[in-house]
Amino acid sequence: MLKSFDIYNQNNILKIIVALNLLLVGTGSLLYTNRLITKLETREQQYVQLYAKTIAYLVDPNHFDSGDLTFVTSEILEANRTVPAIYVDPNGQISKPLNIDFPDNLADNEKEQYLRQRIVDMRKRHPPLVVEVGNGVRGLVYYDNSNLLRQMAYFPYVLLAILTALGVLAYLAFSSSRRAEQNRVWVGLAKETAHQLGTPMSSLMAWVEYMRSDPAQYDESITDEIEKDVRRLETITARFSSIGSIPTLKDEDITDVIEQFTGYLAKRISTKVKMSMTSQLPPGETVKINKLLFEWVIENICKNAVDAMKGVGELRLNILALPNHEIAIDITDTGKGIPKASMQKVFTPGFSTKKRGWGLGLTLAKRIVEEYHNGRLFVKSSEVGKGTTFRIVLNADKEKKAVEPQPSVKEA
Template sequence: MLKSFDIYSQNNILKIIVALNLLLVGTGSLLYTDRLITKLEDREEQYVQLYTKAIAYASDTSHTNMSDMTFVTSEILQANKTIPAIYVDPNGHISYKLNIDLPADLTDDQQQQFLRQKIVEMKKKHDPLVVDIGNGERGLVYYSNSSLLRQLTYFPYALLAILTALGVLAYLAFSSSRRAEQNRVWVGLAKETAHQLGTPMSSLMAWVEYMRSDPAQYDESITDEIEKDVQRLETITARFSSIGSIPTLKEENLNEVVRQFTDYLSKRISTKVKMSVSSQLPPTQMVKINKLLFEWVIENICKNAVDAMKGTGELRLNMVPLPHQEVAIDITDTGKGISKANMQKVFSPGFSTKKRGWGLGLTLAKRIVEEYHNGRLYVKSSEVGKGTTFRIVLNSE
């Protein structure tokens, strides 16, 4: 039966709330900005239409009132100080330009060419407005958006980028807080477990000494086995005590460490599991590890493999050299394999395919390898119904 639980589900609810708020703010801002842009475009078009009427009025030679002409030229034609516009007369000549900065040192022909290029760009944005100057003659006014409107057009994209950045920062903050809380829980649980193991271990050691004091009554071989189990408990206690602290790494012979521990482990797993160890590493291959914690990693992966095989199958450990001064330990089982859907979940806290257990074994193993040993632990390959290979990568420098 597959189970997966998350004691930090409240953080997920907060993430959803923050995401919804950002979405609402972003959507509302974009809609409002779009509405504002539409209104400004309409207003600027009205200004240009007024400009065309002014040109038509100024071109009409029937007007004799000089004060009216002065009003048209000084008040209306010059009122537009923001909207770029170009008037082309009925003969196709450029007669007026407004709010267009010409580059310095251009000849007359170059200026005309520059303005013609501007007209091409303006036609892509807006259809030209017709200026009826009488006698069936018509000019055209080309125009584009003002700089203010252009800036406002880019505003939604800037706003979207800002909201996206805020969303990413909020996600990272929640994730960081969650990981920190998880770390505190794991460290607290580990140290409390180590503390609780101390009392029964002391009692067991006392019983071992008592039994050794009367060899006639107690079989020495039984006492030896009990002592081995007590030493095993001491090792487990030391491991739990190391969680949350920076472990001491020492140069160890990797071949010897793996073989010694697998010899011990092979006697304590199902007799129906065939366990083998092979190595392509030099016999004296040294790596910097914390032996107690590294053995814990091997144990967690191997026990998960035995569970995946339901106590029957083959478990192979193979040590191989890698480029860039790295070595790898491949742990392969012939179990049920891992589906693609669960491939990324196997190292998540609380994920387990068993009915019992906290689902922290592989999570702690990955943390020990990657955070304490600066290595990598991942699923190298897996096929449902055939088995899985976990790979541990360590730096041998």
């Protein structure tokens, strides 16, 4: 147990280290990217300022001379190919829109409306730049973020989402690894238990034969019951040996299997519990099951029912046919019932209302039914103070011809 504890503790430390690293990477990436965005935004603002100064140069008559302005228009105005910008002159007229993508099939008056709406949107994100055109007259340049800047703004969140996903995947991987390790421990423990039981069972069988050799001294009925218990131990040993292996399913008469097992179980539970079985299936109705494991399911549910009734009450098993070639096995007790808050927890490993017990019985039962027999196990109904009904649903043998049900009632 100490070794397994160390393994789990190391896994927890490793998960913490991975989580901290992911957090550091995410935080560092976020800060670095925000720094890049700030620099890019400053650069784009400088572009717009150049654009504004160029317009001021062009519209102010004092700036004109005989020089060639081709360099200004080609090198400065065309340097900005990414930042959307719109110049509004002192009279409120729009001119020289830059890097504006118009929707298709817009008329000239519609383009004017479109630019006005873009100006409203731009003003929400950035204050306009003032263009001095001389004599105290001013125009305004409105601008927006480029596509690159918008992409960069979303990049940190995308990166953070990716890192979060990686963190979740890492956590799931560690959790899966721990569950696999737990399963290996349980499988090894179960097989070792089965191996250790072999020697005392062989010895008990020898003692049974010895007692039968002297019937005058030993009551034969006693030796018969001891032999049944030894056979029962052999069955339990076979169950433990099969843990971790794929069970073999065979066609079994489901009514006969449950009847035989409940007959055995009835003699080994409280005498104050009245146990009965009702079958509404046709004689010989078979289901593909693993008999040893399926008996384990019935045993776990019935023993839980007896505990819920505190050894006093009625335990009923009812086998009935369902549509779509399914059969149901209802196990009903008159115990204390299950509160609604605990209804979804009864199959959770470790959940138990008893002071003693590991809370694994119903968990194993559900796993055997659903994973090995492709069936379903659930709480059909429960009422506090009145009792609970568990239902097992299995696929019946579809190749059997339909036969009229002949109900039979047997009391164990």
